[in-house]
Amino acid sequence: MAKAPVRVAVTGAAGQIGYALLFRIASGEMLGKDQPVILQMLELPMEKAQQALKGVMMELEDCAFPLLAGMVGTDDPRVAFKDADYALLVGARPRGPGMERKDLLMENAKIFIEQGKALNDVAARNIKVLVVGNPANTNAYIAMKSAPSLPKENFTAMLRLDHNRALSQLATKTGKPVDSIEKMVVWGNHSPTMYPDYRFTTIAGQAAPALVNDEAWYKNEYIPKVGKRGAAIIEARGLSSAASAANAAIDHMRDWALGTNGKWVTMGIPSDGSYGIPQDVIYGVPVTCANGKYERITGLEIDAFSREKMDFTLNELKEEQDGVKALLG
Ligand SMILES: NC(=O)c1ccc[n+]([C@@H]2O[C@H](COP(=O)([O-])OP(=O)(O)OC[C@H]3O[C@@H](n4cnc5c(N)ncnc54)[C@H](O)[C@@H]3O)[C@@H](O)[C@H]2O)c1
Numbered sequence: 088m089a090k091a092p093v094r095v096a097v098t099g100a101a102g103q104i105g106y107a108l109l110f111r112i113a114s115g116e117m118l119g120k121d122q123p124v125i126l127q128m129l130e131l132p133m134e135k136a137q138q139a140l141k142g143v144m145m146e147l148e149d150c151a152f153p154l155l156a157g158m159v160g161t162d163d164p165r166v167a168f169k170d171a172d173y174a175l176l177v178g179a180r181p182r183g184p185g186m187e188r189k190d191l192l193m194e195n196a197k198i199f200i201e202q203g204k205a206l207n208d209v210a211a212r213n214i215k216v217l218v219v220g221n222p223a224n225t226n227a228y229i230a231m232k233s234a235p236s237l238p239k240e241n242f243t244a245m246l247r248l249d250h251n252r253a254l255s256q257l258a259t260k261t262g263k264p265v266d267s268i269e270k271m272v273v274w275g276n277h278s279p280t281m282y283p284d285y286r287f288t289t290i291a292g293q294a295a296p297a298l299v300n301d302e303a304w305y306k307n308e309y310i311p312k313v314g315k316r317g318a319a320i321i322e323a324r325g326l327s328s329a330a331s332a333a334n335a336a337i338d339h340m341r342d343w344a345l346g347t348n349g350k351w352v353t354m355g356i357p358s359d360g361s362y363g364i365p366q367d368v369i370y371g372v373p374v375t376c377a378n379g380k381y382e383r384i385t386g387l388e389i390d391a392f393s394r395e396k397m398d399f400t401l402n403e404l405k406e407e408q409d410g411v412k413a414l415l416g
């Protein structure tokens with residue numbers, strides 16, 4: 088029997104990431120080739136944004152996607168999130184050259200308070216929320232705190248682009264295929280303080296640190312390169328990453344919904360206090376996914392170098408949280 092359609096809300100639907108994302112969701116790449124979807128798209132209440140959204144919806148129509156069971160375009164979060172089973176919160180101001188992601192904090196915080204409240208009031212109770220808009224971890228925290236009647240674990244932030252960047256850079260260094268790499272971890276904040284940790288990583292079954300055998304490269308080149316990749320893309324394109332960000336969003340939601348078959352992936356999730364990360368901080372950790380749920384990998388040894396790195400990125404998240412404390416009341 089055909090599956091019933093699920094409702095997928097996407098904010099910032101007429102933006103660059105939206106344009107690289109919606110067509111892939113509608114073609115079944117995110118939730119499966121047998122899963123019909125209704126797209127509920129939110130854009131700013133401005134003539135230009137609404138016109139652009141209309142154009143995107145016309146193009147979606149012109150694709151005649153068999154799985155696209157309906158579309159809603161709106162400027163009202165309560166319409167976009169009504170009964171939504173999935174929400175991809177992309178809409179926010181992106182940074183430009185010379186800015187850090189936390190420079191966007193106050194500007195984007197208000198958006199995530201309003202949207203968290205709307206999710207709280209109208210979304211499906213088991214909604215899966217992915218925050219892409221920067222600063223993604225703290226925006227996810229703000230939305231979670233603004234939605235007290237939804238389970239906290241429903242709120243996640245996107246660290247998958249960082250995870251994929253970490254895989255790719257390691258594949259290039261070792262000359263091995265990306266899919267031979269397992270157990271990559273990117274701890275912490277989606278910011279240059281993130282900590283790509285390859286201590287548990289294997290490449291075609293071999294321990295990555297031994298195979299790479301170049302600790303100086305790992306510490307002085309690899310870690311900063313992964314952390315600063317977003318800025319390098321902005322420098323090169325004059326615009327922030329879009330296709331790779333949309334691809335990571337698809338990966339994140341697909342894995343959460345359909346499972347990872349035991350494979351580790353990185354998700355920004357509310358902390359349960361493990362690894363010395365205070366409760367509720369949205370922090371990148373390794374997880375596996377099965378049956379529509381993620382489960383953090385527990386019991387990993389944290390050595391002195393890792394502790395320092397993990398605390399550094401945690402401190403930045405604490406500062407970001409302090410910055411928005413007054414707004415959260
Ligand atoms: N987490 C990550 O890995 C990652 C990667 C890339 C980009 N990003 C972030 O994603 C966000 C979007 O990037 P983009 O390149 O698509 O930007 P963009 O400017 O091209 O598009 C953003 C869209 O959001 C809309 N928008 C703004 N405020 C909104 C609101 N309150 N409600 C609904 N829509 C709203 C804008 O009208 C615009 O169309 C930025 O914050 C960017 O920094 C995150």
Ligand SMILES: O=C(O)C[C@H](O)C(=O)O
Pocket residue numbers: 181182188221248316317318320327328332
């Ligand atoms: O770096 C940015 O501002 C965009 C995005 O977060 C990225 O990592 O590419």
